[in-house]
Amino acid sequence: MDTAIHLPEKIEGIKKRKSRRSKDRKERKRVKIFSGTGGKVKIDKKMKKLFRKRAREYNSDDDDDEANPEVGEANTRPLEEFSVGNSSEEEGIDGSDPDAVEEKGDSEDEGDRTQPGITKFTEGCRAFRVAFMKITKTNVSDNSLGPVLSAQKRLIAKKLAEEEAEWKSKGDAKKEKHLVGEKGHVKPANFLDSREKFLISVATKGVVKLFNAVNKAQNAQKGLNPSRFKDAKALGKRQKEAFFSELRKPSQAVDPPAKGDDGPAWAPLRDSYMLTSSKLKDWDKMPETTVGNDMDGIPLDSSSDSSSDDD
Amino acid sequence: MARFHNKKKAFVKPVVKKQSVDHVTGDKIPKSFVFSRGKLPSSLRHLEMDLRKLMLPYTALKLKEKKRNNLKDFLNVAGPMGVTHFLILSKTETAPYLRVARTPQGPTLTFKIHEYSLAVDVAQSQLRPRCPPELFKSSPLIVLSGFGTGDQHLKLTTIMFQNIFPSIDINTVKLSSCQRIVLLNYNKETKLIDFRHYSIRLQPVGVSRRIRKFVQNHQTPDLRNLQDVSDFITKAGYGSESEADDEAATVNLSSDIGRVNKASTKSAVKLQEIGPRMTLQLIKVEEGLCTGGVIFNEYGNEGGLIKQKDQAMEEED
Numbered sequence: 340m341d342t343a344i345h346l347p348e349k350i351e352g353i354k355k356r357k358s359r360r361s362k363d364r365k366e367r368k369r370v371k372i373f374s375g376t377g378g379k380v381k382i383d384k385k386m387k388k389l390f391r392k393r394a395r396e397y398n399s400d401d402d403d404d405e406a407n408p409e410v411g412e413a414n415t416r417p418l419e420e421f422s423v424g425n426s427s428e429e430e431g432i433d434g435s436d437p438d439a440v441e442e443k444g445d446s447e448d449e450g451d452r453t454q455p456g457i458t459k460f461t462e463g464c465r466a467f468r469v470a471f472m473k474i475t476k477t478n479v480s481d482n483s484l485g486p487v488l489s490a491q492k493r494l495i496a497k498k499l500a501e502e503e504a505e506w507k508s509k510g511d512a513k514k515e516k517h518l519v520g521e522k523g524h525v526k527p528a529n530f531l532d533s534r535e536k537f538l539i540s541v542a543t544k545g546v547v548k549l550f551n552a553v554n555k556a557q558n559a560q561k562g563l564n565p566s567r568f569k570d571a572k573a574l575g576k577r578q579k580e581a582f583f584s585e586l587r588k589p590s591q592a593v594d595p596p597a598k599g600d601d602g603p604a605w606a607p608l609r610d611s612y613m614l615t616s617s618k619l620k621d622w623d624k625m626p627e628t629t630v631g632n633d634m635d636g637i638p639l640d641s642s643s644d645s646s647s648d649d650d
Numbered sequence: 651m652a653r654f655h656n657k658k659k660a661f662v663k664p665v666v667k668k669q670s671v672d673h674v675t676g677d678k679i680p681k682s683f684v685f686s687r688g689k690l691p692s693s694l695r696h697l698e699m700d701l702r703k704l705m706l707p708y709t710a711l712k713l714k715e716k717k718r719n720n721l722k723d724f725l726n727v728a729g730p731m732g733v734t735h736f737l738i739l740s741k742t743e744t745a746p747y748l749r750v751a752r753t754p755q756g757p758t759l760t761f762k763i764h765e766y767s768l769a770v771d772v773a774q775s776q777l778r779p780r781c782p783p784e785l786f787k788s789s790p791l792i793v794l795s796g797f798g799t800g801d802q803h804l805k806l807t808t809i810m811f812q813n814i815f816p817s818i819d820i821n822t823v824k825l826s827s828c829q830r831i832v833l834l835n836y837n838k839e840t841k842l843i844d845f846r847h848y849s850i851r852l853q854p855v856g857v858s859r860r861i862r863k864f865v866q867n868h869q870t871p872d873l874r875n876l877q878d879v880s881d882f883i884t885k886a887g888y889g890s891e892s893e894a895d896d897e898a899a900t901v902n903l904s905s906d907i908g909r910v911n912k913a914s915t916k917s918a919v920k921l922q923e924i925g926p927r928m929t930l931q932l933i934k935v936e937e938g939l940c941t942g943g944v945i946f947n948e949y950g951n952e953g954g955l956i957k958q959k960d961q962a963m964e965e966e967d
Contacts, residue, residue, distance in 0.1 A: 520691030523745055527767045527775045527927060538846055539921050542833040545793035546850060546919050549828070553820045 679816045681708045682735040683724060685715045690739065693768065694746055698739050700769045700926040704832065704847055705737070706786040708816065721940060728753045735814050736939075748930065750810060751939050758940050759810060761930040764842065769925045781924050785849055789815050790830035797836045803935050803946040804836065807843075831921065841948075843932065847925030855916040858883075 531539070684702045686694070702711050710733075724736065738749040746766070751758040773779035792815050797804045811834060818828070828850060835844040854862065861883065864871055876882055935946040 521693055523763055523765055524693045525765050525767055526771045529775050538833060538835055538844060541795050541835060542793055542831055542848055542921055543919055546831060550825060553823060553825060556820045
């Protein structure tokens, strides 16, 4: 009993179905499961059922029996008639109603097999139950948490509280860990407080010192240690650049550094230009700041130049 | 040797272009590795990244370290690559620690980081944060202040930090390449060292704000309300409050930097903080690379050790 069932053979299949109708649902389950495994055949079967169903509906209610000649024959559908009969008397009867509905469910499933296994009442189909309860106008209580217990609410509250406590403890542990990891990390303030200003001024002093030294050294470079082989190339380059810049800007006369650093006539060249009034008068004698570069090797006066000239 | 190569794959390949010897001064250019020992929390990992950026360009920016790498592995790679200094971050329950060591067997300074702020924190706290990428193309200057000439360990600290960054020759240095500065300020009372990292900016002095902005930004100004262009140029805008302070901070430049700062005109030096900010305390100085005899210990535990050494020397005598 496999995939060999085709349309012309439907009668045999139907017969088999008929014989199973009265059997257990489990066996019907089996049929359903089986029908699920066959690929194309399943669809074919489904399509068959669908077509039959449509035909049935088209042919109106009275013709149900006639529309299912294959499904139901005179002696083979006592249940169906019974259920049909029952359905008309549903409202009044309580006891047999579940059975009737079950049967009805069966028959419905039997007759309408477009969706095997989805709306099985005994498997806990809630929608079906709701529909039935509506018909019988009883209360439908929604208990997603399980069967109704007398102390249900208290139980629920307890469980929720437990869960919350658990999450909270985990959260606390995480927070603590995070705090320990962040130890020492501070976010700076938006404004510059006095300490920061002081530090910036210290750094600025250092930079100014350096730039002035560079300025001096690079301006005083002409005529400077031509004997040093290492610097010769750089020196020549710089001389060329200076020469060309001088050519381009004849108006901006660069004061000849050959005058020496001891006492330039022009005020801006003196060391103490602009610094007499401020606190930085003797800034190169201040013990605090040292610029950690080669500056230490090059004193700010020209003693090294003279010594190297002597070489 | 195969194992050595496996581990080497994790490190940055040596870049052929980089010079190992400074052309001008002839000294070896110091290079550094910044890495961490042990698992660090996320903010310390950011700090490690900030320190790497600070040490650019002579450091391995994308240094990959695995859990199984120990100090010996780093030492093995440091030799061929010419790396001279290690900056090691670690963390205990009390505080993060920073160790500065000179390879291969140089002294190790251990600092306890009391407080630190990341570069992103600093940028968030400023109105106009400034961090153009070309800042990191040349190494920073370093300024050490407040260390004095007294104590041995302080001297060692100054020497160590001076040697971490390549030295510059003032005869040939280009001022446009001095764009960053690292400041270490020692406070005698609290024995804490403030570590700051600034960017240097030069602004021409004596030029009104509007003209300067106009030249820098290349944006056409709004002349709607003015009768004449001369109004735009000569309008007395409010002077910046910091103008007065800049008296001390002006320099005469020897060369042109950018479009606005011309040679032999006055320019003001303006510093803006970038990069991490740390408060360090020198805890320990060891002779070897994280090993060896302890030269200095903040908590005086090695007092006994020095006495033992002295006794041994006396006995030898």
